[in-house]
Amino acid sequence: MEKSSGMTMERLEALLEAYGAEPARWPDAERQAAEALVSRSQEVRLRIEEARRLDLLLAEAPLEAPSAMLTARLLAARPRQLVASPVSPAVRTSSLGRLLGLLWPYGSPAFPAGAVLASLVLGIVTGVGVSSIVLPQEHAMTTVAPAELSGEPGGEIISLALAHTSYPEDWTQ
């Protein structure tokens, strides 16, 4: 039995059966020893011829290149560059920035913040405006009549006539 650095004829035949005649396909760890045995053995030549014949046949198997349509479809589906956020990285990395990011994960928090501020201003302006409205004169007299007229004779009657609620009993008499 011919042997080269641990490589036996049986093992070499097994390599040819599994990997074919091309040493590049043989296992790295056994390639050198197998090649050494091949160079010194005449009887292995027939086996190599058989293996090489099948290798050559297998090389004839059809193979197509990627079509232009496949390449175009993949390019169309590639990841797209996201639009850069106007928020500075410093803001995003600060704790306030992270909190804002949780509350408003859709980009800059300036937009919702502006909306909230505008609502506040509108509310304050409206409130102040309503409180400064001057009521009509006759309505004002209705509200102050009991205080002004309570000390005068017939004040109760006037108040009653003005339907003031501080004299409900009188209203029933």
Added chain:
Amino acid sequence: MAITADYAFGDKVALAAARVPALQKMGTVLEQASDDALLSLVGAGDQKACEVLMRRHLGRTLAVARRMLGNGADAEEIAQEVFLRVWTHASRWEPGKAALSTWLHRVAMNLCLDRLRRKGMVDIDAIPEPLSNEPGPHENLERSDLARQIDAALQALPARQRAAITLVHYQGLSNIEAAGILEVTVEAVESLLARGRRQLRIALAEEASSLHIGIRSGRSE
């Protein structure tokens, strides 16, 4: 006024001309970039990086599917699915953790085996058509017929044997890499290869006997 306009136009031309080498240099850099570097650019939406990555790996990915399924259209579907996964996961790719090539082979092979399993391993459409007698140049016809015979013999193999031959013989992976992808031992890969080649040798005996080869040169005479 005209002079100013011409001067401005000249400036633009000069600027564009100056940018050409820079762009060429950038293209060269991308072509030489590692897969990990390209993937990080792909994740950021860089079109050029996507193109380079496809040029580098799409053909080999398609080849795995073509050998396994025996059908160009099905193979393109698999290759497309594999690369859509690359696009999806590119931004989360961990450099240095795994080789992209191995990952692509693994995903492509799993998708092919899944598809074959769903089809019950027998698909009428996947079986190559019988040889036709269509007219044409004699040599081309012979070559085409031989290719079809070999394709038919490959498709007739059990899927696992075909997978081992695809990965080791056609894709040039080592037995260790193939074992990792197929999730079997190296010995099992070797057994699959030996059984597959034995079956191919029987199926293609007639074609092999008509093939004259030179042992010393290793090429057809």
